Amino acid sequence: GSKDKIVSSVAEVAKQLGMLLRSLPTVKRGLGTIRQDVNVSIKGGVRVEIKGAQDLRQIPLLVDLEIKRQQELLLLKKELGKLNKLSIVDVSLVLSKSSSKVVKSTLKKKGKILGIKLTGFSGLIGRELQPNYRLGTELAGRAKVIAGVSGLFHSDELPNYGITEKEVSLLRKEFKCSKKDAFILVADSEDRAKVALEAIYSRVEELYKGVPKEVRKANSDGTTHYMRPMPGAARMYPETDVPLVYPSLSSVKLPELLSVKNARFEKSYRLSSDLAAFIVKSTYVDLFEELVKKHKKIKPAFIADVLTSVLVEIRRKYNVDVSSLTEDDFRNFFSYLAADKIHKDITIDVLIDM
Secondary structure (H helix, E strand, O other), rough: OOOOHHHHHHHHHHHHHHHHHOOOOOOOOOOOOOOOEEEEEEOOOEEEEEEOOOOHHHHHHHHHHHOOOOOHHHHHHOOOOOOOOOOOOEEOOOOOOOHHHHHHHHHHHOOOEEEEEEEOOOOOOOEEEEOOOOOHHHHHHHHHHHHHHOOOOEEHHOOOEOHHHHHHHEEEEEEEEOOEEEEEEEEHHHHHHHHHHHHHHHHHHHOOOOOOOOEEEOOOOOOOEEEEEEOOOOHOOOOOOOOOOOOOOOOOOOOOHHHHHHHHHHHHHOOOOOHHHHHHOOHHHHHHHHHHHHHOOOHHHHHHHHHHHHHHHHHHHHHOOOOOOOOHHHHHHHHHHHHOOOOOHHHHHHHHHO
16 A cells, blocks of 8 residues: 555554553553564565654654665665775874864774775765665664774765865775765774774675665654664574463453443443543543442542543642552542532542642
């Protein structure tokens, strides 16, 4: 189907899964308690797993931007020429008088500025794969995870960061770059800089295959960064030391789905759709039903309101911590109300006193 249709249906599936889990009585609620991994593959691409999608609203954006990243990588693959062999060059001498802060601090710590040439890559390293996320970011992500290095420059973004045009031209000579070629520099200890450049080079090699199979981590803006390679089939094996258990499902009583409960509350207790949704998602949902059955004369909508909106109002307006209220406090409150010991007009005062 169309991309928009697929993206919105992924969000619907995620919402449904979350609802199923939250329908179980012992599952925690709230942001971050249920995490769903998102797997994306497009025609010509491969399955990429995205971890750490905490918010359902972020899922459509994650899918949309991962589709874009894979599409851009597939387009890039068509533009690539023949890759040169890996040859790491020490350019510390060329930049020995550079005013770049990173270069200065690296050389002061007896580190090195090492680099590699990439034939035909001029203009490609600065290519955007996702908003504010370029191929250079992708290469840097690999260097960061594998070598713990973050001081990385590439020719598409230079002159910049204190590296002058004259220095760029000297570096191009050092790497024997034509106008169509690019170079990448890493500033760190010699060992780490070498490992980083090897990791970057192996990521460049993967560009010739298109999209690498990998596990990525969600960023807050909907982009992602590299975490690790996708585990192979060897990791998927049954547990050999533990005997198999065949549970009997005949005695299992399925919980009522939140969506079903929502509809029942609207119909049976005449709650508005907003209030029904609010109480269904509340930790007091079971207490609500108990109180409604016990106190027939008190309107269910008022009970639901006290257990949800009123608590929010007390917290926001009066800056009172309502989490110290126990279920017994609410049981007592509604018993006093039913026995005409208190009036509902002073609900907030009574709850604050409690």
